[in-house]
Amino acid sequence: MAPDQNEIDKEYRSSIRAHLERDDWHGAYEWAKGWISGGGGATLLDPWLAYVASALLQGQPRTATHSIDLALRSWIPRRADRSVLHWTRSRIIRFRLNDPKTACTDLERATQSTPSWLRAEVRRDIEDCAAESALSRKRKPSVTPAPDFQAEEAAHMLAVVSNRLGDLPEAGSQPGLWVVVHPYLQRCQQTSAP
16 A cells, blocks of 8 residues: 555654754754655645754754745745745845845745735735835845746656655645744744844
8 A cells, every 4th residue: 555645744744843843953954855855745835944944943044045945946836835935035034134125025926926824924024124125234135036936947856856645735825834934934033133
C-alpha cells in the first residue's frame, strides 16, 4: 500500500513545529530540506516558511529572503500562495534589513491575490510601510527584486525532485505551520523597533 501524502505532510509539519517551538533552527531546517527534496513538499508553502523561520533564528535575514526567492522562482506558481511569500519577504526586508522602500515592492505584489486570512495584515503593512519609506534614508536596495516564476526551470526541477503523492491544498489556504512561523515574522518587527 502506498503511503498517504496527507500523513507524510502531517509528520513533516509535526517535526518542524517541534523544532521551531524549541527555537532549534537546525532541526527545522533539516526537516524542511527533507520535505522539499524527498517528501513531496516542494510545491507547498510550509517547508519554505520553515526555511525562513530557521534563517531568522540564525540571525540571517538575507538567507531567509533567498529561500523565498527560490520558492518564487521555481516552486510556487499559484498567485495566492505567491502573495503569502511576497508578504513574508516584505516583512523581512522592512524590519530585519531596515529597508521599507524595497519592502513596498513586495507588498504591492502581495496585494495581487492576497488570501482573505492575510488581507488585513497586508493592508496595514502597506500603509505603515509607505509612511516609513517616506522617512527612510536608505538609497540602495538591500536585496534584488523578487523573481518571477520560471515555468521552464520549474518543470525541470519538479521532474527531478517532486514525488508528491497527493493533491495540493487549495491555493491561498493558510499553511499548517503558519501559527508557528508567523511569530518569527512578528519578531522581525520587534527586533527593528527603536
